[in-house]
Amino acid sequence: MTLRAVAGLAAESGKPIPYSTLARIEQGILDPGVKRLQQLLRLYHVPLQAAGDLLDLEDMAGEAPSETDPAALYRIATDAWRRGAIGESLAAFIAFRARCEGGSEALRQKATVAFAVTASSLGKHRLSKHLLDDLLSGEVEHDLLVPALLQAAIAWHWLGGLEAALAFLGRAEFHLAPDAHQQRGWVFHERAGILLVRRELAAASASIDRALAAFRRAKDEPGYGRALGTRVGICFAKGDAALALRTAQAARFHALRHDLQRIATHRKIDEARAHALLGDHARSIRTLEKALAESIERDDRVARFYVHYYLWDILSRSGDPERARLEFESAAYHVGFTDAVTPESQRVRELLAQSGRSK
Secondary structure, three states, rough: HOOOOOOHHHHHHHOOOHHHHHHHHHOOOOOOOOHHHHHHHOOOHOHOOOHHHHHHHHEEEHOOOOOOOOOHHHHHHHHHHHHHHHHHHHHHHHHHHHHHHHHHHHHHHHHHHHHHHHHHHHHOOOHHHHHHHHHHHOOOHHHHHHHHEEEEHHHHHOOOHHHHHHHHHHHHHHOOOOOOOHHHHHHHHHHHHHHHHHOOOHHHHHHHHHHHHHHHHHOOOOHHHHHHHHHHHHHHOOOHHHHHHHHHHHHHHHHHHHOOOHHHHHHHHHHHHHHHOOOOOHHHHHHHHHHHHHHHOOOHHHHHHHHHHHHHHHHHOOOOHHHHHHHHHHHHHHHHOOOOOOHEEEEEEHHHHOOOOOO
């Protein structure tokens, strides 16, 4: 919207904001104050939580690229994401979305889906859901329907709404084309993740096998690498730490072969978990410290939460209470960057609630 359009909406709401005031707010010259900020968020249909998430993502973004062509910005963003360069990728995605605002409806929808996927991957599932709620309330471009429905399923899954996630996933599968091997891999991978949470492990294993086969046919190495991570999770759920370790190591080697650095770091965290379950706490701690260095280098705050969480968990049980306390404080800080509902995040939030703090 133009600033005059916003001024008009503000006047219609009975609480006018002069155009000159809006211009000064946009230029960063004037602080709008809490009440006016809330009014502006309502006019733009942005929930307060979403505004905070957007600020977190903007803080993580690197320097804005000089490129202005939307297609080139999209390529820059996806290539950087594949390499694990989160700040560079996020800056390009933000620039891509901004350049698409005045373009065609198809381009605007593509930008919305891409940004929703990115936000969710960085732990901002409520923001992702908000973006997709708006998109799916209207007519979605045919080529974007499956990705949008799938990402809605992913957002609901990580927010704990498994029934809603399965409903969106069912519609995504309904719209799959017979030769859409990559999208088929996405659908079966996500279904495996939901079944894993529901502890339906045989069905989850069958679904992840179908996902891996589909990714192989599509020659989608990032998809294949992420699906291997879910296979590791199934091994943990079955209580087989030795198999989880072997599977995590194989998954990390696959990620490194294909320059999927962020995925490799997350699999390193899985290796550390397996070492701890097998009783090798020293090796687990060393592995987590390496994963921490990698996640700091890329500003991967979701990975940092899990590293600090598992360091706290292991140190609490291995007789180092002072360092364990420091790791818990770090985990408590970083859990604020993800709204995913997982056993780890729930445990930290419950302990914070018990101590009169919240995240």
